[in-house]
Amino acid sequence: xxxxxxxxxxxxxxxxxxxxxxxxxxxxxxxxxxxxxxxxxxxxxxxxxxxxxxxxxxxxxxxxxxxxxxxxxxxxxxxxxxxxxxxxxxxxxxxxxxxxxxxxxxxxxxxxxxxxxxxxxxxxxxxxxxxxxxxxxxxxxxxxxxxxxxxxxxxxxxxxxxxxxxxxxxxxxxxxxxxxxxxxxxxxxxxxxxxxxxxxxxxxxxxxxxxxxxxxxxxxxxxxxxxxxxxxxxxxxxxxxxxxxxxxxxxxxxxxxxxxxxxxxxxxxxxxxxxxxxxxxxxxxxxxxxxxxxxxxxxxxxxxxxxxxxxxxxxxxxxxxxxxxxxxxxxxxxxxxxxxxxxxxxxxxxxxxxxxxxxxxxxxxxxxxxxxxxxxxxxxxxxxxxxxxxxxxxxxxxxxxxxxxxxxxxxxxxxxxxxxxxxxxxxxxxxxxxxxxxxxxxxxxxxxxxxxxxxx
Amino acid sequence: xxxxxxxxxxxxxxxxxxxxxxxxxxxxxxxxxxxxxxxxxxxxxxxxxxxxxxxxxxxxxxxxxxxxxxxxxxxxxxxxxxxxxxxxxxxxxxxxxxxxxxxxxxxxxxxxxxxxxxxxxxxxxxxxxxxxxxxxxxxxxxxxxxxxxxxxxxxxxxxxxxxxxxxxxxxxxxxxxxxxxxxxxxxxxxxxxxxxxxxxxxxxxxxxxxxxxxxxxxxxxxxxxxxxxxxxxxxxxxxxxxxxxxxxxxxxxxxxxxxxxxxxxxxxxxxxxxxxxxxxxxxxxxxxxxxxxxxx
Numbered sequence: 118x119x120x121x122x123x124x125x126x127x128x129x130x131x132x133x134x135x136x137x138x139x140x141x142x143x144x145x146x147x148x149x150x151x152x153x154x155x156x157x158x159x160x161x162x163x164x165x166x167x168x169x170x171x172x173x174x175x176x177x178x179x180x181x182x183x184x185x186x187x188x189x190x191x192x193x194x195x196x197x198x199x200x201x202x203x204x205x206x207x208x209x210x211x212x213x214x215x216x217x218x219x220x221x222x223x224x225x226x227x228x229x230x231x232x233x234x235x236x237x238x239x240x241x242x243x244x245x246x247x248x249x250x251x252x253x254x255x256x257x258x259x260x261x262x263x264x265x266x267x268x269x270x271x272x273x274x275x276x277x278x279x280x281x282x283x284x285x286x287x288x289x290x291x292x293x294x295x296x297x298x299x300x301x302x303x304x305x306x307x308x309x310x311x312x313x314x315x316x317x318x319x320x321x322x323x324x325x326x327x328x329x330x331x332x333x334x335x336x337x338x339x340x341x342x343x344x345x346x347x348x349x350x351x352x353x354x355x356x357x358x359x360x361x362x363x364x365x366x367x368x369x370x371x372x373x374x375x376x377x378x379x380x381x382x383x384x385x386x387x388x389x390x391x392x393x394x395x396x397x398x399x400x401x402x403x404x405x406x407x408x409x410x411x412x413x414x415x416x417x418x419x420x421x422x423x424x425x426x427x428x429x430x431x432x433x434x435x436x437x438x439x440x441x442x443x444x445x446x447x448x449x450x451x452x453x454x455x456x457x458x459x460x461x462x463x464x465x466x467x468x469x470x471x472x473x474x475x476x477x478x479x480x481x482x483x484x485x486x487x488x489x490x491x492x493x494x495x496x497x498x499x500x501x502x503x504x505x506x507x508x509x510x511x512x513x514x515x516x517x518x519x520x521x522x523x524x525x526x527x528x529x530x531x532x533x534x535x536x537x538x539x540x541x542x543x544x545x546x547x548x549x550x551x552x553x554x555x556x557x558x559x560x561x562x563x564x565x566x567x568x569x570x571x572x573x
Numbered sequence: 574x575x576x577x578x579x580x581x582x583x584x585x586x587x588x589x590x591x592x593x594x595x596x597x598x599x600x601x602x603x604x605x606x607x608x609x610x611x612x613x614x615x616x617x618x619x620x621x622x623x624x625x626x627x628x629x630x631x632x633x634x635x636x637x638x639x640x641x642x643x644x645x646x647x648x649x650x651x652x653x654x655x656x657x658x659x660x661x662x663x664x665x666x667x668x669x670x671x672x673x674x675x676x677x678x679x680x681x682x683x684x685x686x687x688x689x690x691x692x693x694x695x696x697x698x699x700x701x702x703x704x705x706x707x708x709x710x711x712x713x714x715x716x717x718x719x720x721x722x723x724x725x726x727x728x729x730x731x732x733x734x735x736x737x738x739x740x741x742x743x744x745x746x747x748x749x750x751x752x753x754x755x756x757x758x759x760x761x762x763x764x765x766x767x768x769x770x771x772x773x774x775x776x777x778x779x780x781x782x783x784x785x786x787x788x789x790x791x792x793x794x795x796x797x798x799x800x801x802x803x804x805x806x807x808x809x810x811x812x813x814x815x816x817x818x819x820x821x822x823x824x825x826x827x828x829x830x831x832x833x834x835x836x837x838x839x840x841x842x843x844x845x846x847x848x849x850x851x852x853x854x855x856x857x858x859x860x861x862x863x864x865x866x867x868x869x
Contacts, residue, residue, distance in 0.1 A: 342865060343864055343865075346864055346865070352864065352865060352866060352867050353865055353867070354865055354866075354867045355865045423574070424574065424576065425576070425577055426576060426577045426578075426579075426583060427576055428581075428583050432581075432582065432583045432584050433581060433582045433583075433584065434581045434582065435581055435583070436581070437576070437577065437578045437579055437580075437581075437583060438576065438578070439576060439578050440576065441574070441576070453583075455583065460577050460583075461579075461583060461584065461585050463585065466590060466646075466687075467686065467687050467688040467689070468688050469590055469687060469688040469806045469807055470688055470806045470807045470809075470811050471593070471765075471806040472765060472806070472811040472812075472813075472816070473588075473762070475811050475812065475813065475861075476762075476765070476813070479864070480863050480864045480865065481861045481862065481863050481864050482861065482863050483811060483812065483860070483861070485811070486811065502860070503863040503866070506863035506864065506865045506866070509581075511581045511582035512582075514581070514582050515582045515584065515585060515586050516586050516588065517585075518588050518589045518590045518592070518593055519589075519590055519688075520585065520589070522580065524580055524581060524582065525580040528580065
């Protein structure tokens with residue numbers, strides 16, 4: 118997999134260039150905080166237009182099982198609550214706050230040696246979301262027994278942005294808090310080629326009971342199930358989470374946010390974002406959540422030439438943005454700008470069955486074959502060829518010599534399958550779980566328990 | 574400011590069908606040069622006529638059926654060159670011309686063009702020519718490593734590896750170029766390594782078990798089959814295990830045919846031809862098990 122760093126700047130130079138939060142203040146005038154920054158229901162706003170808010174104040178909350186509260190990242194007053202462009206959806210309701218120039222914040226509760234209950238309470242309140250969109254708190258309280266906490270440092274976007282020398286001790290702190298909360302062992306996953314990162318982690322460990330495992334492959338957040346499988350040898354269904362194998366997977370960003378939330382009391386209001394590609398001064402920025410991509414790119418020196426594409430979270434599997442007005446959200450780790458000449462404009466040719474996609478596929482399916490069936494509308498065949506196992510890493514599309522749009526066709530087949538054959542998407546609803554027997558007493562239709570698939 | 578929006582990935586590796594095809598053609602060109610050096614201008618004429626016939630056929634079909642012209646991707650060129658290389662230098666010049674027409678028109682385009690062929694067009698065309706004009710395409714000389722009467726680079730009597738003077742067909746003139754080229758293709762991942770390795774290992778092991786003289790088994794044609802013909806993408810299985818089995822089958826068929834007919838040159842071509850026929854069945858029965866499939 119490619120490291121998404123521009124050629125001009127090495128990783129080290131980028132780290133030296135990164136701005137401190139204080140310097141970053143200047144360009145945040147107005148922030149747009151989407152009320153949906155995780156997988157789950159949209160939060161309800163807790164504030165009204167014209168209200169004044171402080172840094173760290175809770176402004177959105179939801180009652181769902183999958184909940185991640187949102188907090189204000191600046192102090193100022195709210196000028197609107199309306200639908201605004203969102204980096205991973207089309208438009209979502211957002212709270213727009215205008216800064217009043219002061220840096221007033223709520224009183225952050227610090228804690229040096231938190232108890233298990235305290236960790237749970239703060240995590241529930243802070244709404245930390247992992248890079249794959251799952252709230253950390255939900256993973257911790259799920260009924261699955263977690264015996265290993267893994268911190269995945271092989272996702273290039275995340276590791277570049279968050280694994281600076283200042284942050285590494287905090288990441289390890291956050292990891293220890295997660296280990297304490299779940300009574301689990303700790304493992305750090307590092308790519309074999311990233312020797313520098315491994316040595317700096319090792320020097321910060323100080324004899325803690327944390328193992329370091331080297332992998333050959335980079336794991337993007339969507340590959341969490343695969344990572345858990347590769348580490349434990351337990352096969353996990355694509356409808357399940359790593360919790361099935363007793364594993365909780367956290368990113369560097371997640372561990373950092375946990376340590377900040379629990380030890381310093383600061384909810385996720387800032388993220389580290391690598392800006393790379395066709396910008397004048399590629400660097401790592403610490404930006405407030407809600408800052409628009411335009412402002413972040415401006416602080417990196419602005420566009421170099423005319424921009425052709427703006428991509429969030431990695432050039433290989435990230436989302437291209439329709440506008441640079443979209444805000445930075447909790448799971449933003451990288452913004453890549455491509456100049457107009459760099460934009461791929463290939464015309465797909467016929468599949469020559471070279472099997473290059475089969476060779477690179479991390480989950481052992483036949484991507485090219487599935488794409489061909491999807492192209493002619495044979496979604497039943499796609500289903501037989503395990504289209505739902507795909508983790509959407511984009512490697513098959515990247516290596517395809519015929520420029521076939523394999524990933525797009527696979528995604529198309531998956532949505533078509535859901536629509537046509539009504540294969541329900543996995544939802545972690547507690548009353549769909551088998552064997553809970555809670556329906557036995559009230560049910561008077563004669564059936565005694567819920568059968569598979571949730572039907573009576 | 575206009576921004577493009579598309580699905581990921583937003584970058585391509587840069588290896589295209591053209592890259593793969595033209596690297597194969599580069600190797601075939603090196604072999605052709607060697608053939609012209611050995612057999613003279615008649616070989617050059619054969620290669621040129623065959624290639625031009627293949628390209629004109631492809632262009633004509635695509636013009637007639639109002640398709641996009643794809644002669645630049647190199648597939649027709651490689652088919653034409655291969656057809657000439659599979660023949661002895663004594664054939665009349667119209668034989669490769671008709672062979673190339675047959676290969677491109679009836680084996681490639683009648684089945685759907687690039688990527689959809691059932692049989693390797695070059696081999697199918699060779700089978701057609703061999704059936705139709707057996708007397709003209711008969712191979713008069715049998716290449717045999719270890720009988721060279723000259724000396725290159727202190728290789729002594731094994732100089733045949735680099736420069737086969739007793740080559741029956743144009744392709745057999747140099748095993749050395751084919752091996753170097755094949756290893757380069759594998760190194761660049763333009764062709765798969767599973768088919769060549771299982772093909773060659775099976776052939777050598779089976780020949781040794783049957784007590785054959787390896788110097789007759791390992792010919793230039795075997796290496797052409799291993800690296801260029803058997804790895805033709807459309808006619809070989811795409812599953813990983815399937816490719817091993819396909820290579821194994823090619824090897825078994827080569828030795829079976831060669832053991833009975835005592836002609837290991839023709840054996841390679843018929844082995845790949847018949848392996849092509851069963852490749853879809855191999856593929857169907859070796860579907861991989863995805864990582865997330867849970868045993869019930």
